[in-house]
Amino acid sequence: MPLHLEIQLLAVVVAAACALPGVFLVLRRVSLISDAISHSVLLGIVLAFFWVRDLTHPALVVGATATGILTVVLVEALHRSGRVKEDAAIALVFPALFSLAVLLIARYAGQMHLDVHSVLLGEIALSPFRRWEMGGVDLGPRTLWMMGGILVLNAAAILILWKELKLSTFDPALAAALGFSPVVLHYSFMALVSVTAVGAFDAVGSILVVALMIAPPATAWLLTDRLTHMVGLSVLLAVSAALSGFWGAWILDVSIAGAMATMTGVGFVLAFFLAPDRGVLAGIRRRTRQRVEFAGMLLAVHLLNHEGTLDEVQETRIDHLQQHLRWSPDFARRVINRAERVGWVRREGSERLRLTPLGRETARVGMTR
Amino acid sequence: MTEEGRAGSAERHLLDGAGDAPVPALSVDDLTVAYREQPVLWDVDLRIPQGSATAIVGPNGAGKTTLIRAILGLIPRAAGRVRILGRPLEEVRREVAYVPQRGSVDWDFPTSVEDVVLMGTYGRLGWFRRPGAQEREAARRALERVEMSAFADRQISELSGGQQQRVFLARALVQDARVHFLDEPFQGVDARTERAIMGVLHELRDRGDTVVAVHHSLQTVPDYFDRVILLNVRLIAAGEVETVFTEENLRVAYGGRIPYVAAPPAGEGPGGGGSGMGGDDGIPGGATGGATGRDMPGNAKGGGH
Numbered sequence: 001m002p003l004h005l006e007i008q009l010l011a012v013v014v015a016a017a018c019a020l021p022g023v024f025l026v027l028r029r030v031s032l033i034s035d036a037i038s039h040s041v042l043l044g045i046v047l048a049f050f051w052v053r054d055l056t057h058p059a060l061v062v063g064a065t066a067t068g069i070l071t072v073v074l075v076e077a078l079h080r081s082g083r084v085k086e087d088a089a090i091a092l093v094f095p096a097l098f099s100l101a102v103l104l105i106a107r108y109a110g111q112m113h114l115d116v117h118s119v120l121l122g123e124i125a126l127s128p129f130r131r132w133e134m135g136g137v138d139l140g141p142r143t144l145w146m147m148g149g150i151l152v153l154n155a156a157a158i159l160i161l162w163k164e165l166k167l168s169t170f171d172p173a174l175a176a177a178l179g180f181s182p183v184v185l186h187y188s189f190m191a192l193v194s195v196t197a198v199g200a201f202d203a204v205g206s207i208l209v210v211a212l213m214i215a216p217p218a219t220a221w222l223l224t225d226r227l228t229h230m231v232g233l234s235v236l237l238a239v240s241a242a243l244s245g246f247w248g249a250w251i252l253d254v255s256i257a258g259a260m261a262t263m264t265g266v267g268f269v270l271a272f273f274l275a276p277d278r279g280v281l282a283g284i285r286r287r288t289r290q291r292v293e294f295a296g297m298l299l300a301v302h303l304l305n306h307e308g309t310l311d312e313v314q315e316t317r318i319d320h321l322q323q324h325l326r327w328s329p330d331f332a333r334r335v336i337n338r339a340e341r342v343g344w345v346r347r348e349g350s351e352r353l354r355l356t357p358l359g360r361e362t363a364r365v366g367m368t369r
Numbered sequence: 370m371t372e373e374g375r376a377g378s379a380e381r382h383l384l385d386g387a388g389d390a391p392v393p394a395l396s397v398d399d400l401t402v403a404y405r406e407q408p409v410l411w412d413v414d415l416r417i418p419q420g421s422a423t424a425i426v427g428p429n430g431a432g433k434t435t436l437i438r439a440i441l442g443l444i445p446r447a448a449g450r451v452r453i454l455g456r457p458l459e460e461v462r463r464e465v466a467y468v469p470q471r472g473s474v475d476w477d478f479p480t481s482v483e484d485v486v487l488m489g490t491y492g493r494l495g496w497f498r499r500p501g502a503q504e505r506e507a508a509r510r511a512l513e514r515v516e517m518s519a520f521a522d523r524q525i526s527e528l529s530g531g532q533q534q535r536v537f538l539a540r541a542l543v544q545d546a547r548v549h550f551l552d553e554p555f556q557g558v559d560a561r562t563e564r565a566i567m568g569v570l571h572e573l574r575d576r577g578d579t580v581v582a583v584h585h586s587l588q589t590v591p592d593y594f595d596r597v598i599l600l601n602v603r604l605i606a607a608g609e610v611e612t613v614f615t616e617e618n619l620r621v622a623y624g625g626r627i628p629y630v631a632a633p634p635a636g637e638g639p640g641g642g643g644s645g646m647g648g649d650d651g652i653p654g655g656a657t658g659g660a661t662g663r664d665m666p667g668n669a670k671g672g673g674h
Contacts, residue, residue: 027475027478029475160497161497162499163488163494163499163500164491164496164497167488167491169478170474170475170478170488171469171474171488173438173467173469174467174488176442176443177441177442177462177465177492178462178491178492179459179462179492180496221479224479225480225481225524225526226479226480226481227478227479227480227484229479
């Protein structure tokens with residue numbers, strides 16, 4: 001397989017594997033714990049390395065997962081102590097573990113191929129050079145196999161524990177009352193997050209892992225209101241970010257992992273503004289429409305109040321309305337156009353308005369509300 | 370919820386049967402719950418018979434929610450023993466339904482009304498099994514009972530407070546339980562929903578189920594419930610509404626600051642008709658007949674606090 005295809009395949013697998021647990025991290029409102037885990041796993045990797053003296057040994061994954069879970073345990077213990085808030089607990093725990101790892105690397109592992117820069121940012125372009133060979137046969141990049149395995153693991157876990165994860169995320173109290181221990185589920189899930197963070201670490205580094213885990217699900221949540229769709233969309237968004245990031249990096253000659261993470265952010269920003277229901281623009285449009293609708297009601301009530309009075313001639317003049325109700329000419333035009341369109345008022349000549357029977361009824365009902 | 374299921378309830382009584390008298394739906398002995406050595410519930414003893422509707426009332430911080438959560442094993446007990454239908458909770462989980470406070474979950478969660486109701490079937494399904502056609506049918510029937518069928522496919526964030534509460538009730542109904550715990554089922558709901566919910570709860574009671582609800586509005590206690598638990602960290606009183614829901618007990622439970630003065634049944638209230646009660650709130654004495662018009666602090670809680 002050509003090198004660039006291998007890198008793209010790896011990018012896609014990493015992105016999908018991260019997005020899956022990311023959905024539940026976002027829904028459980030513990031997104032930042034992924035940041036903590038992805039940093040503190042380094043300590044597990046370093047300690048396991050001292051034990052086995054081999055950077056490719058599976059013990060490293062075990063060690064890393066263990067420190068990932070330790071991070072969660074410590075954060076929750078601090079939080080539960082009631083003396084520290086959760087965000088502070090996260091900010092206390094992972095830098096401590098991470099810096100310990102950094103010190104250990106600097107002091108004892110000069111020969112270790114672990115430098116802090118690659119820990120933070122990873123180097124996906126180098127991953128294909130670490131091959132897996134068996135009996136002289138090249139089976140492809142090691143990282144690809146590992147991340148492929150983690151992707152399958154994540155997908156299987158979410159599939160098998162779908163209803164349990166959904167329930168314990170939405171309503172942990174009911175989950176506990178029904179006998180599904182939220183604690184067991186929580187820690188199993190955090191183990192998954194840890195394994196994923198370790199696997200992705202090698203390819204994209206500890207900071208960008210967070211982007212791949214959190215941004216696609218956060219984006220998907222803006223676009224859908226069904227959990228199944230959210231999962232599918234998260235994977236799709238993550239994969240698109242991986243591919244577009246790869247080509248962006250290729251064209252601009254920049255870090256692939258950095259470009260991938262940037263693309264997840266671009267996706268989020270686009271959805272944030274343009275999402276059909278929950279986007280900022282949709283919100284502005286909705287509010288404007290509500291304002292025009294309300295103003296139409298105001299107009300109908302105003303016309304009704306002056307119907308048959310002495311000043312009716314004056315009060316129903318369009319230009320007078322603008323002064324009286326203090327609308328800008330543009331806004332007044334929109335309100336009147338809409339009121340006309342829905343059949344509440346009709347124009348009499350070019351400058352007067354008259355209520356239709358429907359408009360009269362609407363105004364009466366509106367006033368009693 | 371099926372008719373066959375219900376027909377067997379007399380039989381189930383026998384199964385429970387330790388003796389001649391039916392087993393109490395709930396018995397609590399010496400229950401103490403502490404938070405950092407501060408007791409939140411102190412030595413509570415309770416017996417609730419089957420086929421009754423019980424209100425748990427008391428001031429804020431009295432431990433009402435804590436009581437339910439401790440009974441359901443959701444928070445650790447410092448001491449005490451809880452039996453539901455004569456057995457430990459672990460053995461009767463499927464007979465117990467729980468409706469948490471509406472505000473305890475995130476209603477932006479990406480899911481539909483029917484899906485939330487289906488969650489009530491998860492306990493019976495156990496680990497790994499997915500709900501199927503039978504469960505969906507049960508969910509639809511439960512939604513019908515709370516008049517929410519039209520909303521089955523709605524995203525839950527589109528619901529009003531009253532609708533959310535009805536969905537929660539429907540979720541409890543599909544559990545097909547015999548003992549139902551509800552935490553403030555009327556909080557922030559409209560009058561129509563309150564009547565609808567109470568109608569369903571009375572149906573449950575009338576078929577022999579037991580309903581226990583944290584309740585905030587004192588003036589509706591006599592209408593809605595048969596029994597009442599007055600709580601303020603300690604158990605102040607528990608029993609039938611007519612005998613226990615007295616001014617004296619309320620005064621003890623609320624520390625003199627009674628948000629509402631119960632109109633005592635004629636000739637029963639100490640001090641003859643409640644004069645001088647609730648002075649702290651500026652509510653005039655002699656509350657008879659005043660129950661409907663007042664804006665009780667308990668009612669205002671949904672929006673106010």
